[in-house]
Amino acid sequence: TICVQHGFGPGLASNAVFDGALCRYNVLYSMEERPLFNNHESIFFELGPPFDIECGSDMSNEVILVGTGVRSFLPEFYFETLDTYRSLAAELSREGWNPYYRPHPNEPAADYTPYFSVADKRSKVTCLSGSRKIFIGYVSTLLFEAQVFGHAVVLLHSPEMPRMPFTAGADISVERLD
Numbered sequence: 001t002i003c004v005q006h007g008f009g010p011g012l013a014s015n016a017v018f019d020g021a022l023c024r025y026n027v028l029y030s031m032e033e034r035p036l037f038n039n040h041e042s043i044f045f046e047l048g049p050p051f052d053i054e055c056g057s058d059m060s061n062e063v064i065l066v067g068t069g070v071r072s073f074l075p076e077f078y079f080e081t082l083d084t085y086r087s088l089a090a091e092l093s094r095e096g097w098n099p100y101y102r103p104h105p106n107e108p109a110a111d112y113t114p115y116f117s118v119a120d121k122r123s124k125v126t127c128l129s130g131s132r133k134i135f136i137g138y139v140s141t142l143l144f145e146a147q148v149f150g151h152a153v154v155l156l157h158s159p160e161m162p163r164m165p166f167t168a169g170a171d172i173s174v175e176r177l178d
Helices: 031-036 075-094 124-128 141-148
Strands: 002-004 025-028 043-046 055-066 098-102 130-137 152-157 172-175
Touching: 025 031, 031 043, 055 075, 055 141, 075 098, 124 141, 130 141, 141 152
Parallel strands: 002 025, 025 043, 055 098, 055 130, 130 152, 152 172
Antiparallel strands: none
């Protein structure tokens, strides 16, 4: 069997079973995902993001706050991130930036609309195309894709969330201090 990964990111639990765990062939976004699989029988190939993006050289003042989508796994943390993003968006707006909250596809609008009156619902290709933007978030395939296509990426780290398994580099990594 062949499994083409639909995203890039770590499991949220040590007992997480990844799509493709039982497949003979796995096509991954990055070989850095390889250690997440306990399948030593599988053969791995690197595809990268499954689309092409034309990212301009000019920098916009857009900041994309990337939703975690972890409401069902870590509801308290999920709502804390919405609070954090709301505060960050207010500060960025005061400084002349245009912040947008981009919910994960599994996030119900009723969760984030009390925090953000407008959400970034553009297609992923449209969001990643055009002028360079800043993407801020914890764990998301979109952060990896933004980095691959030349956008600025700020990774937020928290003890509640696993780290992104890519090292090709966020432009900035921020640890939350408790």
